[in-house]
Amino acid sequence: MQYSQKVLDHFMKPHNVGEIKDADAVATEGSPACGDQVTVYLKINQETHVIEDVKFKSYGCASNIATGSMITDMAMGKTIDEALAITWRDAMEELDGLPPTKAHCSVLAADTLHEAIKNYQISHGLRKVEDFSKETIIDELKHVIYPQVGEDIVTLKMVKYVGYDDGVAIIDIEIPSFDKYRDNVVEEIREHLEKYQQIKDLQINM
Ligand code: FES
Secondary structure (H helix, E strand, C coil): CCCCHHHHHHHHCCCCECCCCCCCEEEEEECCCCCCEEEEEEEECCCCCEEEEEEEEEECCHHHHHHHHHHHHHHCCCEHHHHHCCCHHHHHHHCCCCCHHHHHHHHHHHHHHHHHHHHHHHHCCCCCCCCCCHHHHHHHHCCCEECCCCEECCCCCCEEEEEEECCEEEEEECCCCCCCCHHHHHHHHHHHHCCCCCCCEEEEEC
């Protein structure tokens, strides 16, 4: 597997590793694709909403450690809105790319950063609970990566139908029964959607 020099540098000497004891926000996310986990800690200026300190702990692979290092560098000194706009693709590009089977490692790092910021926004009354709709589900599915090619399942047109009505979410996916990533994809869809209380019944059809 070919890694860029930047990935190797950030993996060997990662920045911002550790824990913030009196953090203003924390989030831990896991990747069903591989079972790895990341925790992000944030110290945020209450008036300016600038991220004054950020640390992370990774129980993940080299790509995950490298992306955690890069994305925390990118978030440091930014406002929470600016940091929310940093995508997993931005972090991956800053690292001069990752092998396709490792794109989900970058998604995990970015999702954890975003989740910590959202937790801060909710606890400080800065984020209204959004209207839950079919679009919310589609946005979440854009974070489910098909490991073989490192693209999300919406971009790959693997999602054939999304419906939401009265607590029932129905998702039709096109993925062959012999596909070795099939279970990972389904598990990741569940992981992304089961946190929503608005979904009482999640039906994934293949
Ligand atoms: Fe698990 Fe990279 S393989 S985060």
